[in-house]
Amino acid sequence: MAKELVFGHQNPDTDAIVAAISYAYLQKQLGPDVEAVALGDPNEETAYVLKHFETEAPRVIKTAANEVKQVMLVDHNEPQQSVSDIADVEVSHVVDHHRINNFNTANPLFYRAEPVGCTSTILWEMYDEHEIAIPTKIAGLMLSAIISDTLLLKSPTTTEKDRQAVVALAKIAGVDYQSYGLDMLKAGTNLDSKTEAELIDMDAKSFEMNGKSVRIAQVNTVDLDSVLQRKAAFEKVINQEIADKNYDLFVLIMTNILNSDSEGLVLGSASGQANFEKAFDKKLVDNLVALPGVVSRKKQIVPPLTAAY
Amino acid sequence: MAKELVFGHQNPDTDAIVAAISYAYLQKQLGPDVEAVALGDPNEETAYVLKHFETEAPRVIKTAANEVKQVMLVDHNEPQQSVSDIADVEVSHVVDHHRINNFNTANPLFYRAEPVGCTSTILWEMYDEHEIAIPTKIAGLMLSAIISDTLLLKSPTTTEKDRQAVVALAKIAGVDYQSYGLDMLKAGTNLDSKTEAELIDMDAKSFEMNGKSVRIAQVNTVDLDSVLQRKAAFEKVINQEIADKNYDLFVLIMTNILNSDSEGLVLGSASGQANFEKAFDKKLVDNLVALPGVVSRKKQIVPPLTAAY
Numbered sequence: 001m002a003k004e005l006v007f008g009h010q011n012p013d014t015d016a017i018v019a020a021i022s023y024a025y026l027q028k029q030l031g032p033d034v035e036a037v038a039l040g041d042p043n044e045e046t047a048y049v050l051k052h053f054e055t056e057a058p059r060v061i062k063t064a065a066n067e068v069k070q071v072m073l074v075d076h077n078e079p080q081q082s083v084s085d086i087a088d089v090e091v092s093h094v095v096d097h098h099r100i101n102n103f104n105t106a107n108p109l110f111y112r113a114e115p116v117g118c119t120s121t122i123l124w125e126m127y128d129e130h131e132i133a134i135p136t137k138i139a140g141l142m143l144s145a146i147i148s149d150t151l152l153l154k155s156p157t158t159t160e161k162d163r164q165a166v167v168a169l170a171k172i173a174g175v176d177y178q179s180y181g182l183d184m185l186k187a188g189t190n191l192d193s194k195t196e197a198e199l200i201d202m203d204a205k206s207f208e209m210n211g212k213s214v215r216i217a218q219v220n221t222v223d224l225d226s227v228l229q230r231k232a233a234f235e236k237v238i239n240q241e242i243a244d245k246n247y248d249l250f251v252l253i254m255t256n257i258l259n260s261d262s263e264g265l266v267l268g269s270a271s272g273q274a275n276f277e278k279a280f281d282k283k284l285v286d287n288l289v290a291l292p293g294v295v296s297r298k299k300q301i302v303p304p305l306t307a308a309y
Numbered sequence: 310m311a312k313e314l315v316f317g318h319q320n321p322d323t324d325a326i327v328a329a330i331s332y333a334y335l336q337k338q339l340g341p342d343v344e345a346v347a348l349g350d351p352n353e354e355t356a357y358v359l360k361h362f363e364t365e366a367p368r369v370i371k372t373a374a375n376e377v378k379q380v381m382l383v384d385h386n387e388p389q390q391s392v393s394d395i396a397d398v399e400v401s402h403v404v405d406h407h408r409i410n411n412f413n414t415a416n417p418l419f420y421r422a423e424p425v426g427c428t429s430t431i432l433w434e435m436y437d438e439h440e441i442a443i444p445t446k447i448a449g450l451m452l453s454a455i456i457s458d459t460l461l462l463k464s465p466t467t468t469e470k471d472r473q474a475v476v477a478l479a480k481i482a483g484v485d486y487q488s489y490g491l492d493m494l495k496a497g498t499n500l501d502s503k504t505e506a507e508l509i510d511m512d513a514k515s516f517e518m519n520g521k522s523v524r525i526a527q528v529n530t531v532d533l534d535s536v537l538q539r540k541a542a543f544e545k546v547i548n549q550e551i552a553d554k555n556y557d558l559f560v561l562i563m564t565n566i567l568n569s570d571s572e573g574l575v576l577g578s579a580s581g582q583a584n585f586e587k588a589f590d591k592k593l594v595d596n597l598v599a600l601p602g603v604v605s606r607k608k609q610i611v612p613p614l615t616a617a618y
Contacts, residue, residue, distance in 0.1 A: 097417055098417055099413075099414045099415060099416055099417055099418070100409070100412055100413060100414050100418070100420065101413045101414065102413065103409055103412075104408075104409060104410045104411065105408045105409050105410065106408060106611075106612050106615050106616065107408055107424070107608075107612055108406055108407055108408055108422065108423075108424035108425075108607065108608075109408070109409070109422060109424055110422065110423050110424060111409065111420050111421070111422040111423075112420070112421060112422075113417065113418060113419065113420040113421075114417075114419050114420075115416070115417035115418055115419060129438045298417065299416075299417075302415075303415050303416055306415050307415065
């Protein structure tokens with residue numbers, strides 16, 4: 001079998017990097033010649049995770065078709081979140097926990113999705129189904145991805161399976177997931193060292209909604225006030241992005257990981273902002289809106305916004 | 310949990326009917342309140358199968374939203390092959406072995422696809438993963454579906470997993486799959502009792518290709534000559550269908566299940582016929598073309614035709 005590349009989405013978060021590593025390991029045990037790669041460098045949280053579990057960051061690729069004919073996607077399926085030349089390769093496998101949108105294939109493929117909190121939870125099940133033991137370090141990485149995606153099992157995306165996976169993986173990895181998890185999340189919230197332009201691109205995804213392009217970025221923090229003090233500077237770089245990339249709407253979700261509340265900064269066309277107000281039945285005040293209890297882009301932002309569009 | 314309906318595609322074949330029955334049984338063991346239904350009556354082969362394994366045909370539905378909010382799809386995902394009001398319900402689960410096309414969801418869901426010969430092969434794996442025993446009659450039904458979809462393991466869609474499933478299911482069902490399989494396939498090829506209009510709708514699916522609608526029907530036979538003698542009558546009803554439904558192309562595949570060769574009758578727009586000729590690098594003669602070794606719509610017709618469009 002020809003070699004295939006395995007990778008997560010652009011602007012990779014911990015799950016995108018880690019799921020590629022753990023799925024590649026699982027596939028190698030099953031036979032296929034695969035390599036885990038990434039569509040970007042690890043963010044600070046992921047760098048902390050990789051260092052803690054002594055694993056090298058995957059090689060970063062810009063295109064895939066120059067290397068392989070087939071690829072395996074983890075933690076995403078929508079083409080605009082994938083490698084730039086995704087149309088020039090065949091997707092043979094997908095493991096994901098997001099909605100399916102704009103994903104079309106010419107041939108049957110392997111596709112595994114479940115509505116759970118994290119791709120790594122599905123991979124934990126798949127290791128079990130194939131009766132393949134999870135190496136200690138990879139268990140630590142998978143545990144970290146679930147903690148990251150579910151904000152330590154507090155996000156509404158969290159399912160019973162995620163909880164079971166966290167307990168089982170923490171045991172293999174030999175860590176106390178509560179204390180390790182908090183340290184890890186805090187490592188990802190060091191925002192002071194980053195420019196506003198970096199922050200709005202760190203964990204951002206584009207969505208097509210009724211023909212319009214909507215960008216949703218999220219930053220996690222333990223100090224929301226200091227993030228909000230940078231509002232004017234955020235608005236400047238976001239409006240520049242909107243002009244450059246022709247977004248109809250740009251939503252920046254600023255999430256306090258200690259109490260799971262968020263503040264939204266919502267910029268774009270008048271009709272785009274109106275769609276946001278309709279989606280959440282709230283008025284924007286000076287482009288800002290309080291979103292108490294909202295921590296999940298996938299479960300709490302994308303569905304109502306898609307419906308409003 | 311609110312009740313959900315489980316069903317296969319329109320113009321159901323044996324896998325579409327049987328996968329709904331066996332997936333509904335599996336789901337019930339896991340908890341959800343589900344009912345297997347169908348989007349049409351069983352064909353002659355499926356009727357033979359249901360009678361042999363003493364199982365009632367599922368209730369036929371025309372719409373779903375009047376009964377439930379959520380549905381589970383088996384053996385298909387493309388909306389135009391599904392229930393007429395599929396846009397008005399939410400798809401919560403899919404188990405399928407086809408390409409993914411035009412399938413979009415607002416929310417994450419359970420999706421399980423593998424490039425194997427039959428949905429029932431994937432379900433056989435899923436029973437094993439959940440450690441749920443397959444009842445004797447359901448094992449017989451699942452065995453029949455795999456024999457049907459793979460033409461007794463002779464179709465190029467057949468994989469090693471399909472072979473393993475057939476052997477395992479035949480053991481549970483207590484039948485000799487070779488002799489039972491041939492009887493079953495022959496039961497489905499009694500074409501004399503049917504009109505041409507019935508035959509072109511019996512196992513037919515629509516595909517969107519580059520914005521055009523393409524219909525691909527298939528009939529299995531043990532006597533190709535007697536089918537070809539009805540060519541003029543087939544052309545008349547197919548041209549009527551093309552006019553009524555605005556198909557760009559209508560392909561009727563007539564397959565000799567004894568030697569796995571087919572003859573194609575290809576009607577439609579001049580550019581549509583040209584696309585077919587380009588896809589197979591063959592000239593139509595009097596709208597007919599020999600397709601030796603071609604038995605799989607999914608693997609041998611749809612991909613080259615999609616590429617040509």
